[in-house]
Amino acid sequence: MTEFKLPDIGEGIVECEVVEWRVNEGDAIEEDQPVVEVMTDKALVEITAPEAGRVTKLHVGKGEIAKVHAPLFAYEAEGQAASADASGSAAAEATPSETPAPEAAHDGQAKDFILPDIGEGIVECEVVEWRVAEGEAIAEDQPVVDVMTDKAMVEITAPEAGRVSRLHVARGEIARVHAPLYAYVPEGGDQTGAAGEASPAPAAAPSRQGPAEPTAAGAPAASRGGRGAHGRTPASPAVRRLVREHALRLEDIPGSGKDGRVLKEDVLAFVAEGEVPQAASQAAMAPARGAGRGEGEVRVEPMRGVRAAMAKRMVASATSIPHFQYGEEIDATALLALRERLKPEAEASETRLTLMPFFMKAMALAIQEFPILNSRLNEAADEIHYLPSCNIGMAVDGKAGLMVPNVKGVETLSLLEVAQEIQRLTGEAREGRVTQADLQGGTISISNIGALGGTYAAPIINAPEVAIVAIGKTQWLPRFDAAGEVTRRAIMTVTWAGDHRLIDGGTIARFCNAWKGYLEAPETMLLALR
Structure with a gap:
């Protein structure tokens, strides 16, 4: 028996109402036959059968709410019942010596590894790198695949030893939580032909990594605008979503699958050939024409993972928090000299000493005088919560996009310990492998834009924090000393952004003076260290 899970219908929808079941329990179903109509907060959506078989159970009643990635109905695929009957008859007729041992009953049967709930409400992730190939042996707890959520890189390991029979999701594609990620034959099963025979792909679902299945002899390779047995162009929900994103009509796309089924590859090939509606084409090409790029094409890249999450968070922060800016100059001459003296000691501990540990330690000390900078508003915005630990985040331009891991409990760490944590987090962020624990719980943030050459910036607060500072590059500039003489000083610019609901200009100025x-x-930090 197979559980059909409600697929991702798109646009962030997580649930829908069952409006009408087109079938009953016990009914036979055909591939692409309409099974149920569901109503989202956007529209009425028709869910079709993924393959032929017989419905065994309807999990959600009419008028009830169905959850995305939760079982919607169960069915017995065509051939399963006959196979089960044949197996049962063979077992009944077998002599005692021929009766198979219970533990051998599933030899050669591939198992699907279901992508587990990664937490934080995440419902999908991008496959970044497969560590194994089809047909390859795996050991228990062996890393199998790296996936990127909108929070961080996650490493998925093998639940048991065996042999990989199929990779369901190709590199660069989106995997859904509670959906099959790969199939494998457990150790002890029939390994012969495990990559193919142990887990045969359904005819209606060719491997995403291989070419489309061949058509019958004499049949055309693709049927333009083909229709299935139920008078509709066959396509999966994911393909229909891709078609909508490109403002296309499903009926216009040649389908290379069974009964003219439109595959993802068909949509991408259709787009690459430039066969898009005239209105959509003109709209897409307008920027290029305006820029005088002639015949240039618009390159489309999906917004995924950390970049997509950052976009949402920054929009939410910029639109819900009243920001105000405050700028200052800091003379870092003495700080640079101290760092140069301490660098050999840090290198002896295999630690790279940058200016960031000093920024963080000084900030933790200043926060002791101004704890409002280490607080946050509750959701109702009627309470101020003062946080017990100073967890300072730092923006890192990593492999997967901008990440803000934070050093926990800076007020309790030595300067060297802070430097070691910064070194660890920076390395992991640049490789896109920061854990969710390192990304959560930040209380205030630093963006060192000066490392890339910037002088000034107007940062956006990393909600629910109440402040962030952007540090510009250090420049050697002329300044007057106490005697009125011009001297060469290392000047660094800083720009603060504060949440005006909690702090005002006077508070940020006094706090910045203490930090400065x-x-x-x-x-003088020695006097305040504990």
Whole structure:
């Protein structure tokens, strides 16, 4: 028996109402036959059968709510019942010596590995790298695949030893939580032909990594605008979503699958050939024409993973938090000199000493004087929560996009310990392998834009924090000393963004002065250390 899980219908929809069942329990169904109509908050959606078989159970009643990635109905695929009957008859007729042992009953049977719930409400992730290939042996807890959520890179390991029979989701494609990720034959099963025979692909679902299945002899390779047995162009929900994203009509796309089924490859090939509606084509090409690029094509890249999450968070922060900016200059001459003196000691501990540990330690000390900078508003915005630990985040331009891991409990760590944590987090962020624990719980953030050459920036607060500072590059500039003489000083610009619901200009100015004092005379930090 196979459980049909409600697929991702798109646009962030997580549930829908069952409006009408087109079948009953016990009914036979055909591939692409309409099974149920569901109503989202956008439209009425028709769900079709993925393959031929017989319905065994309807999990959600008419008028009830169905959840995305949760079982919607169960069915017995065509051939399963006959196979089960044949197996039962053979077992009944077998002599005692011929009766197979219970543990051998499933030899050669491939098992689907279902992508587990990764937490934080994540419903999908991108496959970044497969560590194994079809037909390859795997050991228990062996890393199998790296996936990227909108939070961080996650490594998926094998639940048991065996042999991979099929990779259901190709590299760069989207895997759904609670959906099959790959299939494998457990150790002890029939390994012969495990890559193919143990887990045969249904005719209606060719491997995403291989070519489309061949058509019958003499039949055309593709049927333009083909229709299935139920008078509709066959296509999966994911393909229909892709068609909508490109403003196409499903009926216009040649389908290379069974009964003219439109596959993802068909849609991409159709787009690459430039066979798009005239209106959509003109709209897409308008920017290029306006820029004078002539016949250039618009390259479309899906917004995924960390970049997609950052976009949503920044829009939410910028539109829901009243920002105000505050700028200052810091004389970092003494700080640079101190760092140069301490670098050999840090290198002896295999630690790279940058200016960031000093920024963080000085900030933690200043927060002791101004704890409002280490607080946050509750959701109702009627309470201020003062946080017990100073977890300072740092923006890192990583492999997967901008990440803001944070150093936990900076107020309790030594300067060297802070530097070691920064080194660890920076390395992991640049490889896109930061854990969710390192990305959560931040209380205030630093963006060192100066490392890339910027002088000024107007940062956006990393909600629900109440402040963030952007540090510009350090420049050697002329300044007057106490005697009125012009001297060469290392000047660094900083720009703060604050949540005006909690803090005002006077508060941020006094806090910045305290922080600046520790940085301009770093030896004074010794007086405040505990």
